[in-house]
Amino acid sequence: MATTNHIMTKWLGNMAFESNNPSGHNFKIDIAKEDGGDSSGFRPKALMLSSLAGCSGLDVASLMKKMKLEVEEFTIETIANLTDEHPKFYDKVVIEYHFHGKNLEEKKLQRAVDLSIEKYCGVMEMFRQFAELDIKTIFHYN
Template structure:
């Protein structure tokens, strides 16, 4: 069983620096409305980025294995934040956007489905506390 560890260090006021197991660092900060200075990422937004990144890495790998021809690919995530404390995401929408002239929509949708239903561990973690809706869009360029 693998264990992941990060170290998060207070940098004063409402800012922290966190390490990644690869040694990279990122800044975490509260918004101005919560006493922060806006430098760095917000913790809940990082959760959405982690969700998109996890699924995106799965799909990028499958695109390569399937030898699919795409020009660009992006994932947009949005989530509803509950009003009561602790505020959590209770509904998340993940939109997959593929761009290109020769998109194999069937195989691309298969890659999305494999990530969403089988491979993405972050997606599975989100399912423990939120309803997740996924949408796929194909854009000819």
Template sequence: MGTTNHISTKWLGNMAFESTNTSGYTFKIDVAKEDGGDSSGLRPKALMLSSLAGCSGLDIAGLIKKMKLDVDEFHIETIANLTDEHPKYYDKVVIEYHFYGSNLIEAKLQRAVDLSVEKYCGVMEMFRRFAELEIKTIFHSK
């Protein structure tokens, strides 16, 4: 039996909601004005991409620390294609891992990315169930 997560999401009126994360923090969800909202919160589908990048990023940050790697900067670009037909979902997702530094050990950083993508990141595994994933690792040596 796995762990149960319970999220409480409350309607704030019009098209806005407030959702409480398991961390105890809250965030607002809304849609664009052209869709009837006030554009005052995060978009649900885009939040999925943030969850994907955040989950994998946390894995990699932990591995950078554990492997004592020298990285000046690290960011993830997540570019997703949304289907045209309802229900719209992401069918193709490109995840780019960008590493910056003057002492990058590329093989070890690639290993950290691979471990996250193939073994540790649960959100990545969920995405794999409905989308084609393309992983790119880009090194920017200073």
């Protein structure tokens, strides 16, 4: 049987919503004050970028652990271009994987990134359906 996610999102009044998650944690979604909201929660489109980075980051972190790689800091930056016309969507997304450390094994870290991008990350595959992806891996030595 196929796996499904069932999410309930409830209106809290004005422009705010609360959404649940299979993890048992809830979060609030809202829009900016200048758009009529109270700016009390996460923006929906930006959450998509967090989902993309989080999904791929989990893959890479898991592979770093398996390969016993020494990384002091690991960040993922997603810079997305929103179309001008409604419905506005991300048509281009730059994803930068930043690794910081003294003994970075570049080939292995790049392999971890590549495996996430090409094989494991389902959110990445979803983004591929509507956006051009530009992936960069950047190594910072302390």
